[in-house]
Amino acid sequence: MNLTERPFRLDVADDGELRPATSTVRRRLSDMAGMYHDAEAERSALAADDPLVYEVFQYDMPAFAGELVVCTTVLRAGKVGDEFFMTKGHYHEQRDRAEVYYGLSGRGRLLLAKDGECEAVPMVPGGVAYVPPYWAHRTVNTGPEPLVFLAVYPGDAGHDYGTIETTGFPQIVLERAGEVTVAPNPARTR
Amino acid sequence: MNLTERPFRLDVADDGELRPATSTVRRRLSDMAGMYHDAEAERSALAADDPLVYEVFQYDMPAFAGELVVCTTVLRAGKVGDEFFMTKGHYHEQRDRAEVYYGLSGRGRLLLAKDGECEAVPMVPGGVAYVPPYWAHRTVNTGPEPLVFLAVYPGDAGHDYGTIETTGFPQIVLERAGEVTVAPNPARTR
Numbered sequence: 001m002n003l004t005e006r007p008f009r010l011d012v013a014d015d016g017e018l019r020p021a022t023s024t025v026r027r028r029l030s031d032m033a034g035m036y037h038d039a040e041a042e043r044s045a046l047a048a049d050d051p052l053v054y055e056v057f058q059y060d061m062p063a064f065a066g067e068l069v070v071c072t073t074v075l076r077a078g079k080v081g082d083e084f085f086m087t088k089g090h091y092h093e094q095r096d097r098a099e100v101y102y103g104l105s106g107r108g109r110l111l112l113a114k115d116g117e118c119e120a121v122p123m124v125p126g127g128v129a130y131v132p133p134y135w136a137h138r139t140v141n142t143g144p145e146p147l148v149f150l151a152v153y154p155g156d157a158g159h160d161y162g163t164i165e166t167t168g169f170p171q172i173v174l175e176r177a178g179e180v181t182v183a184p185n186p187a188r189t190r
Numbered sequence: 191m192n193l194t195e196r197p198f199r200l201d202v203a204d205d206g207e208l209r210p211a212t213s214t215v216r217r218r219l220s221d222m223a224g225m226y227h228d229a230e231a232e233r234s235a236l237a238a239d240d241p242l243v244y245e246v247f248q249y250d251m252p253a254f255a256g257e258l259v260v261c262t263t264v265l266r267a268g269k270v271g272d273e274f275f276m277t278k279g280h281y282h283e284q285r286d287r288a289e290v291y292y293g294l295s296g297r298g299r300l301l302l303a304k305d306g307e308c309e310a311v312p313m314v315p316g317g318v319a320y321v322p323p324y325w326a327h328r329t330v331n332t333g334p335e336p337l338v339f340l341a342v343y344p345g346d347a348g349h350d351y352g353t354i355e356t357t358g359f360p361q362i363v364l365e366r367a368g369e370v371t372v373a374p375n376p377a378r379t380r
Contacts, residue, residue: 009320012316098258119197131197135197
C-alpha cells in the first residue's frame with residue numbers, strides 16, 4: 001500500500017465544507033428509509049420535498065492504521081415528525097477503531113451504542129466528543145442551525161452501516177413539549 | 191491492554207486549554223536549550239525571564255493504533271533574536287503514524303521534515319494540516335497572538351524528541367525585514 005507521501009493542507013469553509021474533499025456524501029431523507037420512528041411523518045416529508053438531511057465532505061486516505069481520515073459533516077436543522085434530523089449512524093468495519101469529533105457550530109447529540117447500551121454526548125462548538133473502539137455512533141442536530149463538526153478516524157476503520165440499518169439505535173432524540181428528549185427507540189429490533 | 195470503555199467529552203476553552211486534560215506540558219526557553227539558531231539571543235532571553243514558549247494539554251490514551259490521542263497546543267507569540275517561537279518538534283516513535291492539526295486561533299507554520307526534505311504548511315484558523323507517516327513536525331508561531339491548535343494522533347504513535355534535538359530541523363522560520371521567512375537551518379548537523 002502507498003502511504004501519504006507529502007504534507008498537505010485543507011480548509012474548513014464557513015459553511016462547514018472541507019476543501020478540497022476527495023469524496024462527498026449527500027443524504028436526503030429518501031436515503032434513510034425507515035430510520036425515523038414516525039413512518040407517517042416520513043411519508044409526508046418524502047412526498048413534500050425529500051429534504052437534504054446531511055452532507056459529509058471527506059478527504060480519503062489509504063486504508064492503513066497509521067493514516068487519519070479527516071471529514072466535516074453538515075447536518076441540517078429539521079425534524080421528521082418529532083424526531084430531530086440525524087445521520088444514518090454506523091459502526092466502524094474494523095470495530096476497534098475510535099473516532100474524534102470536534103464541534104464547529106450548532107448544537108446536537110452524539111448518540112453511541114454498544115451491546116444494547118447507549119450514551120448521548122452533547123455536541124457544542126469547541127467540544128470534543130470521543131467515540132471509543134467498538135461503539136456505533138450517530139449524530140443528531142437538536143438546534144435551529146446546521147450542526148457542523150470535524151471528525152478524525154484511522155485510515156483502516158471503514159464503515160458498517162448495515163448493522164444499524166437492521167437493528168436500529170437503542171435510543172432516539174425527540175422534541176417533546178419543546179424539550180430535547182432522549183427516549184428508547186420503539187423500532188429497535190434487538 | 192484495556193481500551194477506552196465509555197464515550198466522553200472534552201472542551202477546548204477560549205484560551206485553548208483542553209479540559210479535562212490528563213497531562214500538561216509547559217516548555218520554557220530553558221527546556222529547549224540550543225534549539226534556536228542565535229545562541230547569544232537565547233542567553234539574553236534566558237537571563238531576562240526564561241519565557242514560557244508553549245503549553246500542551248493532552249488527554250492520554252491507551253497505546254493502541256485504534257485509539258486517538260487529542261491535545262491542544264498554545265504556542266506563545268515571541269522571538270528569540272529573529273527566530274519565531276516554536277515547539278521542540280518530534281518524530282513519532284512509531285514512525286508510520288500520521289497526525290492531524292486543526293487551527294483554532296493565531297497564525298503560523300507547520301514545519302515538516304523527512305530525509306532532509308522540509309515543507310512549511312501554513313496554519314490558520316479553520317485550516318487542517320496533515321502530518322503524513324514518517325515526517326518530523328514542529329509548529330512555529332509567526333503572528334502577534336498565541337497560535338492555538340487541536341491535534342489528533344494514533345494512541346500508539348509515541349514521541350521521539352531526541353532525533354530533532356540531535357540533528358535539528360532542516361529549516362528555521364525568521365522575521366527578516368518584517369517578513370516571515372523560511373530559511374535553511376545553519377545549525378543543522380545532518
